[in-house]
Amino acid sequence: MTLIADIETGHQELIALRRDIHANPELAFQETRTSGLVAERLTGLGLEVHCGIGKTGVVGVLRGARGAGRSIGLRADMDALPMPEHNRFAHASRNPGRMHGCGHDGHTTMLLGAAQYLAKQRDFAGTVNFIFQPAEEGGNAGARAMIKDGLFRRFPCDEIYGMHNMPGTPAGVFAFRKGAMMASSNRFDIVIRGTGGHAAMPQKAVDPIVIAAEMVGVLQTIISRSKSPIDTAVLSVTQIHAGDAYNVIPDEAVLRGTVRTFSTEVLDLIEERLRQVAQTLPQVYGASGELQFVRAYPPLVNWDEQTDFAARVAQEAFGAERVIRDVAPVGGAEDFSFYLEQVPGTYLFLGNGDGGHREATYHGMGPCELHNPNYDFNDELLPIGATYWVKLVQAFFAGNQRAVR
Ligand SMILES: [Zn+2]
Ligand SMILES: [Zn+2]
Numbered sequence: 028m029t030l031i032a033d034i035e036t037g038h039q040e041l042i043a044l045r046r047d048i049h050a051n052p053e054l055a056f057q058e059t060r061t062s063g064l065v066a067e068r069l070t071g072l073g074l075e076v077h078c079g080i081g082k083t084g085v086v087g088v089l090r091g092a093r094g095a096g097r098s099i100g101l102r103a104d105m106d107a108l109p110m111p112e113h114n115r116f117a118h119a120s121r122n123p124g125r126m127h128g129c130g131h132d133g134h135t136t137m138l139l140g141a142a143q144y145l146a147k148q149r150d151f152a153g154t155v156n157f158i159f160q161p162a163e164e165g166g167n168a169g170a171r172a173m174i175k176d177g178l179f180r181r182f183p184c185d186e187i188y189g190m191h192n193m194p195g196t197p198a199g200v201f202a203f204r205k206g207a208m209m210a211s212s213n214r215f216d217i218v219i220r221g222t223g224g225h226a227a228m229p230q231k232a233v234d235p236i237v238i239a240a241e242m243v244g245v246l247q248t249i250i251s252r253s254k255s256p257i258d259t260a261v262l263s264v265t266q267i268h269a270g271d272a273y274n275v276i277p278d279e280a281v282l283r284g285t286v287r288t289f290s291t292e293v294l295d296l297i298e299e300r301l302r303q304v305a306q307t308l309p310q311v312y313g314a315s316g317e318l319q320f321v322r323a324y325p326p327l328v329n330w331d332e333q334t335d336f337a338a339r340v341a342q343e344a345f346g347a348e349r350v351i352r353d354v355a356p357v358g359g360a361e362d363f364s365f366y367l368e369q370v371p372g373t374y375l376f377l378g379n380g381d382g383g384h385r386e387a388t389y390h391g392m393g394p395c396e397l398h399n400p401n402y403d404f405n406d407e408l409l410p411i412g413a414t415y416w417v418k419l420v421q422a423f424f425a426g427n428q429r430a431v432r
Pocket of ligand 2: 163191
C-alpha cells in the first residue's frame with residue numbers, strides 16, 4: 028500500500044484534528060463548532076467556502092488550475108450521537124450524553140486531509156465540491172436539508188461519492204457494492220379507535236386491544252405473503268400502547284414500528300398493504316383504524332459505473348487484496364441515498380478493523396462497533412482515506428472512469 032507522502036507526513040496533525048472533533052461532539056443541526064472549524068480550515072487552504080447550507084452544512088469549492096471542466100462532489104458527515112461514551116482517553120467526549128460513536132469525526136478529518144493536499148496541487152481542469160454535511164443520524168436527513176437548500180443547484184456535481192468506516196472489516200480494506208447497499212428506513216403509527224367500557228361487560232364495548240393483538244400477526248403476513256420471498260424487507264411492531272386500568276376497556280390502541288426495504292417498489296407495496304390492514308381490519312370489529320407512514324431515508328442504491336470506477340481506483344492505489352467488490356448489503360439506513368437519487372455516484376465502506384487499535388488502559392474495551400459506547404475511529408485510516416479521496420479525484424479528472432464503460 029502506498030500512501031501519498033505529503034499526507035503520510037501529516038498523519039500526526041490529522042490525528043490531532045480528529046481527536047479534537049471527537050472530544051467536542053455535536054448533535055444533528057447543532058454542529059456549529061465543528062462546521063466552524065471545517066470552514067476555517069477550508070478558508071485557510073484558499074477554497075471558496077459557503078456556510079449555513081442545510082442549517083450547519085459547509086461546502087468548500089476547489090477550482091482546478093487548468094480551467095473549467097467536470098465537477099465531483101465528496102461528502103463527509105459531521106454529527107455525533109445522543110449517547111454516553113465509555114472511553115476514558117484524553118480525547119473522550121467533553122459533552123455528556125453526546126459521542127462520536129459512528130466515526131463522523133474520522134470522516135470529516137479524512138476529507139479535510141484530502142482538501143489540504145488537493146488545494147496545494149490544483150492540477151486539474153474542473154471543480155471539486157467538498158461537502159460537509161450535518162445531521163446524518165437519527166432520521167434528521169441533513170442530506171435532504173442541503174439539497175433543499177440548493178446544494179446541487181449552487182454547486183453542480185456530475186458525480187458524488189461518500190465513505191463510511193466499517194468495524195469488523197480489516198483496517199484499510201475498501202468495500203463496494205453495485206445496486207442496493209443499505210436499506211430504506213420508515214416508521215409508522217397505527218391508531219385503532221374502538222369504544223371503551225367496563226372490562227366485565229365487553230359486549231357493550233369495542234375492544235381495541237384485541238384488534239391490536241390480531242393486527243400484529245396480520246402485519247407479519249405482509250412480509251411472508253404479500254411480497255416475493257426474493258425481496259428482502261422487514262416489518263417490526265416496536266410499540267403497543269393502550270389502557271391504564273385493570274377493569275377498563277380503553278377507547279384506543281396505538282401500534283408503532285419500522286419498515287426496512289432495499290427497493291422503493293417493495294416499499295410502495297408494503298405501505299399500501301399496511302394501509303389496507305390498518306383501515307379494514309378494525310372495521311371487521313366495528314372499530315376504525317388510521318395509518319401514518321413516514322419515509323425517513325430511501326434505500327441507498329449505488330450506480331454501477333461509478334461503483335466500478337471507485338473500486339478500480341482503490342485497487343490501483345492499494346492492491347486487489349484490499350478491495351471487496353461485492354460486500355453484503357447492510358440493514359442500516361444512510362441519508363447519502365438522497366444524493367444518489369439525483370446524482371450518479373457510489374457509497375463505500377472503509378474497514379475500521381476489529382478494535383485492536385484501542386489501548387486497554389483508556390478505551391472502554393466493549394465492542395468496537397458503530398453506536399457502541401466503547402467505539403473509537405481507527406486513526407490508522409486517516410491517511411488511507413485521505414489518500415483514497417485524492418486518488419479518486421485525480422482519476423476522475425484524468426477521465427479514467429470512462430475506460431470502464
Ligand atoms: Zn451512525
Ligand atoms: Zn455514520
